Amino acid sequence: MAPTLLNRLTDSSALSLGILGVGNIGLVHLKSAAAMPGVEVVAAADAVAENRDRAERAGVSRTYDDYTTLLASEELDAAVVALPPFLHADAVEQAADAGVDVFVEKPLARSTEEADEMLATAREAGIAVGVDHTLRYQPDMAGVKTAYDEGRVGHVPYASITRLNDGPLGRPPAESAPPSWPLDREAAGGGSLLELGVHCFDVLEWLFGDLEVRDASMGRTLEVDVEDAATVLMDAPETGTTVTLHCGSYQWEQLPEVNTRLRLEGVTGTISNQEHLPENFYAGAAKSALSNVASRFTRDEPDVFGPTFYLQAHYDALADFCDAIRDGEQPPVDGADGRRTLALAEQAYELAAQKTDADTDGLETPEVTL
DSSP: OOHHHHHHHHHOSSEEEEEEOOSHHHHHHHHHHHTSTTEEEEEEEOSSHHHHHHHHHTTOSEEESSHHHHHHHSOOSEEEEOSOGGGHHHHHHHHHHHTOEEEEESSSOSSHHHHHHHHHHHHHHTOOEEEEOOGGGSHHHHHHHHHHHTTTTOOOSEEEEEEEOOTTTOSSSOSSOOOSGGGOHHHHSSSHIIIIIHHHHHHHHHHHSSOEEEEEEEEOSSSOSSOSEEEEEEEETTTTEEEEEEEESOSOOOTTSOOEEEEEEETTEEEEGGGGSOTTHHHHHHHHHHHHHHHHHHTOOOOTTOSHHHHHHHHHHHHHHHHHHHTTOOOSSBHHHHHHHHHHHHHHHHHHHHHHHHHHHTOOOOOOOO
16 A cells, blocks of 8 residues: 555544445445444445435435546545446556555456456555455355364365356346346456356355366356356365356345355265354344335335345455555455456356357258258
8 A cells, every 4th residue: 555545544543435336236335334433434426316316315425426536536545446347447547546445346357457457557556456255254154164174074075156146137027127237248247257256266265275277168048148157167276176166147036045055075074054054044134135125115225234144244345354454454355366266267268168169160050851
């Protein structure tokens, strides 16, 4: 971080935070930060007037219709980048110009090339980059890691992870048109592998160390520009573990069901994230889900911490980032971690494309006889 930023943090008892983007996840970050001791959300920016209204109802005193103006107008210690992926690079560059540390929603970028440019810009400006990889903050995943690190099942030859949800189209019937960018490969960088798979890559390397991609396939259940299913086979050389990952945005998500499954098949037994769910998870999540549904009719703001199992992880991830910035330390999940997940995704895309090309090259037009 730049010395001027450290001085500013020292002079203030609260870390001043700006929220760039107040869509669904941006509102989660905004309300998370507003609930944190020692953090002050001073401003928010969003191009959509309705989202700015939401920020104001959540207690933000100043809102802007673009993040560039916010960064130029406010004295910030840090900013949350909760914008679509195609805006991440520009937002980080603007923040770097202002000497503001950034907490970037995943995926960090649309490619490793773009990530490298962003991280180079951050290094030159002396700002820190954190990435919102929250899966490792969920209590069930933390429980799996604790059990594994304690050696409860010994050596783990095989592990698997599955993460599914309903994606940008949502559960029918649709109440409104979905945003266009998640279905645009140029804007999003990819489909479910970048939306969901990067979380899985992060938690798997958190468990097993560096992964090597061996094979991959992509699928589409709908006629869209990006994959809505991906399966990846990997090795973890450090632990001698073979890992399979499957993610998809084709399954209608029905809260409070947990849509992530992680299993470690050890030589003396199995560790599953299902074993480490909070005892009151389903009751608490169902109550929160019903409350949020009711809020649509009463026009109240939904409780962004419900179901708390998922969204508390976002709070903890952002709190860790803010603590690191306040202490002048490297964020616990940083830009290098975000780039690493992108590198694994790119390897998977390349292997899947090679198989598709090979299958296409080998096809012959059948001869039809009557």
